[in-house]
Every structure is written in structure tokens, then in C-alpha cells.
Amino acid sequence: IKKIGVMTSGGDSPGMNAAIRSVVRSCAYHDIECIGIYRGFQGMIEGDFITMNARSVKGIINKGGTILKSARSKGFRTKEGREEAHKQLIKAGVDALVVIGGDGSFNGAMVFNKEFNFPVMGIPGTIDNDIVGTTHTLGYDTALNTIVEVIDKIRDTASSHNRLFFVEVMGRDVGHIALNVGIGAGAEEILIPEEDLGLDRLVESLRRSKKSGKSSSIVVVAEGDKTGKNVFELKDYVEANMTEYEVRVSVLGHMQRGGAPSCFDRVLASRMGVKAVESFLEGKSNYMVGLKNDIIDLTPFDQAVKGKSKINMELIRVSDIMTT
Numbered sequence: 001i002k003k004i005g006v007m008t009s010g011g012d013s014p015g016m017n018a019a020i021r022s023v024v025r026s027c028a029y030h031d032i033e034c035i036g037i038y039r040g041f042q043g044m045i046e047g048d049f050i051t052m053n054a055r056s057v058k059g060i061i062n063k064g065g066t067i068l069k070s071a072r073s074k075g076f077r078t079k080e081g082r083e084e085a086h087k088q089l090i091k092a093g094v095d096a097l098v099v100i101g102g103d104g105s106f107n108g109a110m111v112f113n114k115e116f117n118f119p120v121m122g123i124p125g126t127i128d129n130d131i132v133g134t135t136h137t138l139g140y141d142t143a144l145n146t147i148v149e150v151i152d153k154i155r156d157t158a159s160s161h162n163r164l165f166f167v168e169v170m171g172r173d174v175g176h177i178a179l180n181v182g183i184g185a186g187a188e189e190i191l192i193p194e195e196d197l198g199l200d201r202l203v204e205s206l207r208r209s210k211k212s213g214k215s216s217s218i219v220v221v222a223e224g225d226k227t228g229k230n231v232f233e234l235k236d237y238v239e240a241n242m243t244e245y246e247v248r249v250s251v252l253g254h255m256q257r258g259g260a261p262s263c264f265d266r267v268l269a270s271r272m273g274v275k276a277v278e279s280f281l282e283g284k285s286n287y288m289v290g291l292k293n294d295i296i297d298l299t300p301f302d303q304a305v306k307g308k309s310k311i312n313m314e315l316i317r318v319s320d321i322m323t324t
């Protein structure tokens with residue numbers, strides 16, 4: 001391997017810059033050339049590349065977002081798009097590719113590897129933590145901290161007005177974020193896609209907590225929850241079925257993806273970048289690097305992509321006990 005290309009793809013997440021930095025510096029350490037690919041697979045198709053050295057990544061470990069920009073490319077889903085991308089890499093002399101992104105990006109990387117036998121390695125970067133083969137994706141820890149801080153603030157105003165708040169958080173179709181921030185911020189109820197206990201139970205539980213002396217309540221709702229109602233419809237439903245609370249809604253949105261990465265994400269990104277580059281040097285390809293029992297390990301791409309990430313059932317029980 002003489003020249004590695006690195007890109008960020010899909011939804012951005014805090015820690016992506018730290019991962020770019022790690023890949024670039026690991027290349028420099030091992031005397032391998034490195035280029036950055038702008039805007040993920042789309043920039044690859046367009047040959048939008050930049051030569052990077054150890055100094056090109058100074059001052060970015062603490063920055064949210066991604067200096068290489070990110071995109072979800074439609075063109076790369078077509079055979080012609082991938083052929084063009086391959087041509088551009090060959091033209092630039094790139095012989096291995098590190099993709100920092102989520103499962104959609106890994107799918108693209110896997111197809112690319114199959115079609116052109118091109119060495120690829122994935123670094124999981126998404127706030128959703130929805131990837132098999134790693135207990136933590138880059139940006140997840142930071143997002144949890146950002147969200148907990150915001151919910152604490154919402155609680156201040158909720159309790160001043162004796163209000164009930166529905167707070168919608170991201171996570172696509174898994175409940176990792178909701179479950180963890182729900183416990184971390186002391187939510188009264190947490191609605192996640194993996195467990196739909198029904199709306200009657202929600203109302204009943206809110207009534208119970210009111211009776212037990214609680215004046216305000218926070219209900220954390222995962223964006224992919226299975227109640228069949230969005231947060232605004234949930235508000236209407238609760239208001240129609242109980243008069244005990246004045247209800248408000250807060251959809252946290254994309255602020256959850258921003259901000260300086262936590263120390264955990266910076267260290268994780270640094271470790272993952274080193275592992276990705278050094279795995280290429282060991283002749284490996286078509287893997288995702290991940291964290292398992294505090295060890296950075298490899299998972300074959302197809303397993304990482306096909307598997308369904310599971311929530312920790314212990315957390316559901318803990319949450320139930322905490323809301324007594």
C-alpha cells in the first residue's frame with residue numbers, strides 16, 4: 001500500500017475530524033501517502049481530492065463536523081458512478097480507502113470492494129450507535145452528553161411551570177440514544193422503537209407519577225419509536241386523555257450532531273484510525289474497525305452491515321426502577 005484515501009460519508013458526527021487526523025498521521029508515521037476525498041462518494045466520483053500530510057490535520061481534533069465535508073451520494077448507487085469513482089482513484093494513484101461513516105456508507109464500500117477488488121476499511125462514525133461490531137460509534141458519546149445537557153435545561157423550565165415535555169431525540173430506527181439520555185437525564189418515560197408498550201400505559205404511568213408527587217415530567221421519544229404518533233400527536237393524545245399536565249414539545253434536531261467531540265470520542269477516533277491504516281499494512285481489507293471490551297478489533301464488513309444492533313435490555317429495567 002503506497003497511498004491511502006480517506007473520506008467521511010453519510011450523516012456527520014463529532015469525532016470524524018479526529019478520525020481523519022488519525023488516519024493522516026498514521027499514514028505519515030508509516031511513510032504512506034494520504035489524500036483526503038471531499039464529500040464522500042460524491043467527491044470520489046468527481047475526483048475532488050486533496051493531498052494531506054501530518055500538518056494538514058493540525059487543530060482539528062477538537063472540532064465537530066468534518067473538514068472533508070460529507071454527503072449521501074446517489075451517483076455512487078449506480079454502476080457507472082462507481083466505475084467513475086474507481087477511475088478517479090486509480091488516476092490519483094490511491095490503492096486503499098478508509099471510509100468513515102455509517103452502515104449506508106459501509107454498504108457502498110463493500111460493493112466497491114467486490115466490484116473492483118479495491119482494499120477498503122471502515123471506521124464507524126454516526127451518533128446513532130446502530131452498527132454491529134462496535135459498542136460505540138464515533139460521535140455517540142458526544143451526542144449523549146450534548147443531549148443530556150439540553151434535557152437538563154428543559155427540565156428547569158418544565159419544573160418551573162409544572163409542565164410535561166415530550167423531547168424527541170435522533171437515533172434513526174434504534175433506541176440507543178433515547179434509552180441512555182432518558183436514564184442520564186432522569187426522564188419519567190422513554191419511548192423507543194424496540195419496545196412499544198402502548199399509549200394507554202403511557203398515560204397511566206404519567207398519571208401515577210403525578211399522583212406520587214411529581215409536578216413536571218420529561219418523556220424522551222426516539223425518532224423511530226413505534227407508537228404510530230409523532231411527538232406533536234403524542235402531545236394531543238395526552239392532553240385529550242389527561243388534564244393533569246400542561247404539555248410542550250421539543251424536537252432537538254440536528255444540534256445533536258454538532259459540537260466538540262468528547263474526550264472519549266477523540267481517543268476512540270485516534271485508536272480506530274491507527275488500526276485502520278495498520279490493518280491495511282497487514283494485508284487486510286473489507287473490515288470495519290470497532291471497539292469491543294475496550295479492545296480495537298475488526299469485524300468483516302458484511303457482518304457489520306447485515307447485523308441488527310441491539311439495545312441493552314438491562315437499561316430498560318434500570319430505567320423502570322429509576323422512575324419509581
Ligand code: F6P
Nearest residue numbers: 011102126127128170171172257
Ligand atoms: O444517522 C444520523 C442521523 O442524524 C439520524 O439520527 C437521523 O435520522 C438522520 O441522520 C437525519 O438525516 P439528515 O441529516 O439527512 O436529515
